[in-house]
Amino acid sequence: MKTLPLTLLCAALAACTAAGPDYHAPQAAAPQQWKEWHGGAAELGDTGLPAGDKPAFARLNDPVLAGLLAQAGANLDLKTAALRFAQSRRQRDLTASQQGPQLGVHAGATRQRQSETGAATRMAAALAPGSRDALVAVLSDPFTVYQAGFDASWELDLWGRVRRGIEAADAEAGAASAQLRQVQLSVAVEVARNYYQLRAAQHEQALASEDIDATLQLLKLAEVRQRQGLANAIDTARLEAQLAQQRATLPALLEQEAQALNALSLLTAQLPGSLRDLAGDRTVPPAPDFTAGLPGELLRRRPDVQAAEHRLHAATASIGVAKADLYPRITLGVSAGLESLSGGGLDDWGSRQWSIGPGLSLPLFDNGRRRAAVQLRELQQQEAAVSFQKTVLGAWHEMDDALSAYAAERQRQQQWQQRERSATSALALAQVRQQRGLSDAQPLLDARRAALQAQRERVRSEAALALRLLAICKAAAVTPEA
The missing domain is CATH 2.20.200.10 (Outer membrane efflux proteins (OEP))
Known part of the structure; x- marks a missing residue:
């Protein structure tokens, strides 16, 4: 009973304020509109995307792509990130187990x-020598x-050593959760990106085949004209060289298709050749319906910024753990x-x-080990603060780069569309002239080849525009959804 007052006093002291600094979330500025923080030409600041007054989303309109995104749940990087998050939760439980009685x-x-x-015989000799x-x-x-x-x-826990440890463990678990979301975002964007590249390569293959057919018809016509003495061998040789050049583009397109298929297989944790059924379709899906939302929401959405903030929180709490080791333990x-x-x-x-x-x-004397530990934790906290600032700054630059690239590609697409319209009109005129007997077949075939080439460029631009939009999705932390 004599120890009871001391015990009660110790229990009261356990509610003391925790050692070390309390964490305060850093504040980061944000523009009112995306174009306010834009670098480069002013015309690239207008993307033509919907105004950012709605919740951010990127909705895909392709059932095959939606199925691939569902299969991406088996991605091995995603499973690794999920296991790391589970480990962080168990680590938090280990730290919290120090709190309370054992x-x-x-x-x-x-x-x-x-x-x-x-030694016991000495006592026997002293008590009973005889x-x-x-x-x-x-x-x-x-x-x-x-x-x-x-x-x-x-x-x-008089000085909050365990409490600060639990606080740091909670923050580390938050960082692991943010990293899991980052992997989920990256996998979804990569699946969509490789799918668009696959469809673009397949569509280009179809157009290249049509282009080759048109050149073959021109070559046959040139050979006939040469035999009739209406053309020389130079025209035939020129068309043969052009045909060889066009045929040389097919292996590269086949390689792009194979690489995209393998990338999709890897992203969905399947063996090479598992997605052969995707080789049949040759149409490029429409670009996602996209809304970026307000700029102020960007930092709250981006997992890398959230992870950097959680790591700063953990580093701040670790200072308290180190400082608590300077004081007595009861x-x-x-x-x-x-x-x-x-x-x-x-x-x-x-x-x-x-x-x-x-x-x-x-603790009385340890050659400065505990003091050095406090200083080390303080330096690590400063490093985490700088890392957070760098992550935030990088987020704004990544978003601006993605918006500029999208605006530039959108302008290029408009020019390719105009070229395709002009080439289509020229093809229609050539068809009319040929039907009325005002020209032979060669002008018609030339116009057809020009229209096909314009169509190929437009298809490439559409695929590139979709990829630029997916880059905005990743920069804005908007996961593509079916």
């Missing part, structure tokens, strides 16, 4: 024998000790049990034994 039970039966020439040998003989007889009981201990201990020289004596009330009371551990 309980344990013990039991045992030990056979012992005292030494006849050990009968030392007899007393030593009794003491050295083997005997069995039976024990059973329980122990409890509780380290009072542990409350309770032990109770039974001890007897016979198994049947354990139920005897006189066999009981117990102890209760606090224990103190005070």
